[in-house]
Amino acid sequence: MNIDKIIQGKKVIGIAGHINPDGDCIGACMGLYNYIVDNFKESEVHVYLEPIPNIFKFMKHSQIIESEMTENHHHDLFIALDCGDTGRLGKFSEYFIDAKETFCVDHHETNKGFADNNYIFPKASSACELMCELVEDEKMTKTIAECFYTGIVHDTAVFQYSCTSSKTMNIAGKLMDKGIDYSKIIDDTFYTKTYHQNQVMGEALVRSKLYLDGKCVASYIDEEAMEKYHVLPKHLDGIVNQLRVTKDVKIAIFLYELTKGEFKVSLRSNCDINVAKIAVKFGGGGHDKAAGFSAFDEPNEIINRVVCEIANYVNNDK
Numbered sequence: 085m086n087i088d089k090i091i092q093g094k095k096v097i098g099i100a101g102h103i104n105p106d107g108d109c110i111g112a113c114m115g116l117y118n119y120i121v122d123n124f125k126e127s128e129v130h131v132y133l134e135p136i137p138n139i140f141k142f143m144k145h146s147q148i149i150e151s152e153m154t155e156n157h158h159h160d161l162f163i164a165l166d167c168g169d170t171g172r173l174g175k176f177s178e179y180f181i182d183a184k185e186t187f188c189v190d191h192h193e194t195n196k197g198f199a200d201n202n203y204i205f206p207k208a209s210s211a212c213e214l215m216c217e218l219v220e221d222e223k224m225t226k227t228i229a230e231c232f233y234t235g236i237v238h239d240t241a242v243f244q245y246s247c248t249s250s251k252t253m254n255i256a257g258k259l260m261d262k263g264i265d266y267s268k269i270i271d272d273t274f275y276t277k278t279y280h281q282n283q284v285m286g287e288a289l290v291r292s293k294l295y296l297d298g299k300c301v302a303s304y305i306d307e308e309a310m311e312k313y314h315v316l317p318k319h320l321d322g323i324v325n326q327l328r329v330t331k332d333v334k335i336a337i338f339l340y341e342l343t344k345g346e347f348k349v350s351l352r353s354n355c356d357i358n359v360a361k362i363a364v365k366f367g368g369g370g371h372d373k374a375a376g377f378s379a380f381d382e383p384n385e386i387i388n389r390v391v392c393e394i395a396n397y398v399n400n401d402k
Contacts, residue, residue, distance in 0.1 A: 098131075
């Protein structure tokens with residue numbers, strides 16, 4: 085499939101990713117935006133995302149992102165990226181439903197193909213990897229490559245996750261050949277943390293507990309802790325991965341408070357246990373090794389319920 089054929093002739097195009105956008109979601113959206121404005125100058129293009137972390141604002145044209153809805157946009161084509169269903173688009177699902185034609189590019193195994201046209205490959209490392217397959221290589225600029233490389237780096241945890249394939253590495257190599265400063269992208273967007281971010285990570289590690297004979301580790305950060313360390317939910321990236329690399333742990337659980345009593349739950353797997361199947365049981369979804377959902381309750385109660393579900397898999401060695 086070539087995305088040019090889908091874009092051709094569309095006057096007004098909307099692009100959106102999932103709520104609480106991460107590096108892959110933002111990279112896919114901004115990479116596609118830059119591709120369209122470079123090659124389809126007759127098209128009017130809008131990108132709809134919730135406010136993005138500052139670390140991703142180096143991407144060209146990130147300032148054009150629209151985080152609020154208006155009543156004036158009617159789209160000839162609406163493209164959903166890194167979304168498993170319309171609900172993951174949040175409020176912008178209204179634009180998707182209203183569009184004349186829809187297209188979805190995604191790598192979530194829970195995606196059943198909700199758009200008019202779909203490009204869904206659950207074994208792909210990231211939406212950005214799939215975008216690299218859809219755009220024409222000769223039209224891939226350094227600016228576009230920066231966006232897609234960022235997305236691949238974040239959804240593979242710098243090529244650590246098992247979703248990283250030889251294809252992933254080959255695509256990343258081609259993006260590097262476009263002249264991007266790949267080491268700076270990795271350092272600035274994945275590894276570099278503020279002093280307060282390091283402090284709150286320390287808090288999460290101190291609060292962490294082992295379950296299931298050390299096979300599971302869990303921790304949480306509530307609103308009180310975020311206020312104490314002057315951080316927002318978007319500053320908590322990396323904590324669940326730090327929990328994941330605990331010796332002998334098979335599954336890591338990390339919660340952070342979104343609103344009073346509502347927690348975002350992130351799951352990471354180091355083994356053959358598919359955490360997406362666990363997340364689905366709590367109304368969420370994701371990938372084999374990385375998944376999540378939202379829940380209302382006391383954090384320890386949520387953790388206990390999740391651990392009980394995980395126990396069914398650990399005990400059966402699934």
